[in-house]
Amino acid sequence: MTYFPEEVVEHIVDFLGSHRDRNAVSTVCKAWYQVERLSRRNVFVGNCYAIRPERVMARFPWMKSLGVKGKPHFADFNLVPYDWGGFAQPWIEAAARGCPGLEELRLKRMVVTDDDLELLARSFPSFKSLVLVSCEGFSTDGLAAIATYCRGLRELDLQENEVEDHGRQWLSCFPDSCTSLVSLNFACLKGEINTNALERLVARCPDLRSLKLNRAISVESLNRILARAPHLVDLGTGSMMVNHHTEAYHRLINAFLGCKSLRSLSGFWDASSCCLQAVYPVCVNLTALNLSYAPAIQGDDLIKLICLCFKLQKLWVLDCIGDKGLAAVASTCKDLQELRVFPSDIYGAGTTAVTEEGLVAISSGCSKLNSLLYFCYQMTNTALVTVAKNCPHFTRFRLCILDPGKPDPVTDQPLDEGFGAIVRSCKNLRRLSLSGLLTDKVFLYIGMHAEHLEMLSIAFAGDSDKGMVYVLNGCKNLRKLEIRDCPFGDDALLKDVTKYETMRSLWMSSCDVTLGGCRALAAKMPSLNVEIINESDEADEFQENLSDLHKVEKLYVYRTVARGRTDAPDFVWIL
């Protein structure tokens, strides 16, 4: 190894794309660590509190692309209080100082302010791509700064962020000289957009391939846009509210006829069945279709549409597709790899929904399926066993039975055997979400068979500490474990404390862990941040006054090389 010139090592390392491979290389010896760190271009930080931003910038000074994740996953479901943390500011500030050559930034579940966006826009002359997913804290003013100062911007991708509307002019801030856009997604914005500015922007960006509009964009505007950008590959429509008999509808049909390159379609805000005919011409080429924001598209019209999409690889729909619709998917979409079926009726009792039959049909027809998110009213063990047999290639399997703790309706048994079949059959399973009535047995199965499992989400399941221990002992590759409303307590938490150093994070809420257990964990493992999130009135009391027996509402444990947090709010105690 000492005879290996650095240039050779560098050349070899250049071939390594994955973070894991590069991380492994960097631990071989000091020389390799140096070569690797100076040549790494893409840096991913899975937990923003695992390391201080300055250290990242110092280690990878030639970084071109940075991805950072903030809040834990359960923040998506309102389980993490609003001002818990996950601030983008220190990251953008550190990057502005240490890595001015940064070109791409991707943030997920973080708090991003308008000031942050302005600093970002002004600090990186080569900046090309900003992707914000499930972030909050900024307004259209911040977007205006990005549009104004990022010369040569190629991508602005806003996915499901909470953005305050301060007016429609931000889009006009893209200067006339901006012709470099390849991807623009503002579907999550609630407010009006300057459609003239948008149409002109689209017209002057010949490389634009992905465009996702928001609900405020009318069909008339969409028609004009498609006329100027017929080479789009990925389109998210605006509002699809249109009357059959209007000129606009006929123009829409023509517009889609012209979109020969379209492979991915989404949006469909306010769409009803009558607008679907317009998209028939593009269906035959579609590989991705997202109808999950269109509750009025259902029944036979939906099936008619699906039956044209025989190249579909990714489909997101609402459960009003019904088991019958899923059967149509199964017989048409033989290349399907990813399916997500969302609940349409979160707030009331619905009659149209999907059951285990739909899932079984899908599994029989779509053998390439590897990623599933399925909300349903019921599931049976038999169905899951069948699904496991038909689809051994699952890497992501998330099943959400809407009624927590619901058993198999046919046998009245827990769903242990069904999920057991899934983990036995799907040898490459990396992500799993459980639901329904489940005992400790399912965790035994998971521990025994889910060798490659990296992320596990558990809710309203299990009987005792043994359940959690089976998982911690068995799943060697576990990185994220998130648990809510399960009877797991201190014994499980403290059984193998060194395990948490091999994981990114552990979340436990409404379980049986006590303050004493958490204190013990913190004492034994200084390499972990043990955070207690206490929103109740008792947050006013000093934590010393609370007894060790006090039950902890929310516990978030994660490995870190940055001890503690300087930005934690009052209700977050880091033990």
Add this chain to the structure above:
Amino acid sequence: MSTTETGNSSTTESAVSGLDYEETQLTLAPPGGSRSELERKRGFSEGLGLSLETKDFLSGSSDEPPISGAGEPSAAKAQVVGWPPVRSFRRNVLKSCTYVKVAVDGTPYLRKVDLEAYAGYQQLLTALEEMFTCFTARNYPNERRLVDPVNGTEYVPTYEDKDGDWMLIGDVPWKMFVASCKRLRLMKSSEAVDLAPRTPTGCITAR
């Protein structure tokens, strides 16, 4: 039913408020049975379908125990934060939904319309006409009816309001109608006779 106990010795809300809810909390299941503990904490009932709100379970629960609406799905409310696990963005999009079901006497399937998509009764009826494309609208002085040209059967558009009463469309201001309408039904005129006492001036019932 199930033979497993969740084994929770004290719920988190007990820890918060110091009150023991075992005695006072209303359940959505028959008394006794091992599932009642699960339901008391979670507030769910099987077979009722779900009516969930994302109010914070812990901060609200000391004053407002889950209400038990026996046999009335619309009254039963369960308060569990973050369930089902759907992102806020998606929840909000579906929440603003004013979709109501539309039934037509004699057809086997229902449709759905978004009332907020229409500016008034005329647009709604035009949309219904389009949806059930065989119909043409006929306007009468005080009513609007839809007719199936194939067999001449006349339909009267009606709706069920918040009180569960079936009303003729068109009496109240549009916005009031949107707020109170739960679902629509195109009722055969012959059956609509009892709905509202009207003098049928100039209306034709085809046979």
